[in-house]
Amino acid sequence: MPAYEEALTLRFGAGRETMRQLTLKARQESRRIVFPDGTNEAVLRACRILADEGIATPILLGPENEVRAAFSD
Numbered sequence: 001m002p003a004y005e006e007a008l009t010l011r012f013g014a015g016r017e018t019m020r021q022l023t024l025k026a027r028q029e030s031r032r033i034v035f036p037d038g039t040n041e042a043v044l045r046a047c048r049i050l051a052d053e054g055i056a057t058p059i060l061l062g063p064e065n066e067v068r069a070a071f072s073d
Helices: 002-011 014-028 041-052 064-072
Strands: 030-035 056-060
Touching: 002 014, 030 041, 041 056, 041 064
Parallel strands: 030 056
Antiparallel strands: none
């Protein structure tokens, strides 16, 4: 088993394990993250991922009607 784990580490790199550990820690310490451009499509996609994976609770800023319209699309 240790040889298999080492082979995976070499294949995927240590960065992948670091990201996994950070994600696990973020899920345990769920935080709120404020995004100032609540109508930006890339921001909305990132917020969806954060919320779906339980990493953080996104808070979108901007004109409420525009943010709601962008979020519901």
